Amino acid sequence: MRKKIIIGVIILLLIIVGVFVYFNVGIETEYIPESEIDESEYRNTIISLYFQNKESKELQIETRLIDSKELLDNPYNKLINLLLEGTTLETLESAIPKETKLIGTVLENDCLVVNLSKEFIEKQEGDAVAKVNSIYSIVNTVTELKEITSVRILIEGEANKGFESDGIKFDNVFVRIK
Secondary structure, three states: OHHHHHHHHHHHHHHHHHHHHHHOOOOOOOOOOOOOOOHHHHOEEEEEEEEEEOOOOOEEEEEEEEEHHHHOOOHHHHHHHHHHHOOOOOOEEOOOOOOOOEEEEEEEOOEEEEEEOOHHHHOOOOOHHHHHHHHHHHHHHHOOOOOOOEEEEEEOOEEOOEEHHHOEEOOOOEEOOO
């Protein structure tokens, strides 16, 4: 009796294995990826850039996936230059005048000093909201980095009074607004 049970179990196992092999159910063969994974894909990081909504004029985030190697040399310059290049979304627009150039950045403790060309002031169009957005698109973008809590803006290397006609002064540092 015992032999019949053992033989019956063995036959049952052989039938089950045969069915799995025949129908290839649950048995994986070699995995072949659709494409090879490039080394640079492992280094991708998400960054947040702040642009102005065309309709509401509120600042909104555009996220981008970039190679983190691009942030190694000078992440501050890279982020601001991406802002100056403009948005890739149709619903957003840059609040910073197109002619504006980044002269350079310097990190002083936790304050990033951003030196911009005079076009940032001279070519600025729009009302006070547009001018505030041009400042805070920079501030909010760079304060995404943990080491930066404030931003000071220089124009052509000098402290500028700001957008005087709208009462926006560059005397103090700018901190992130939510």
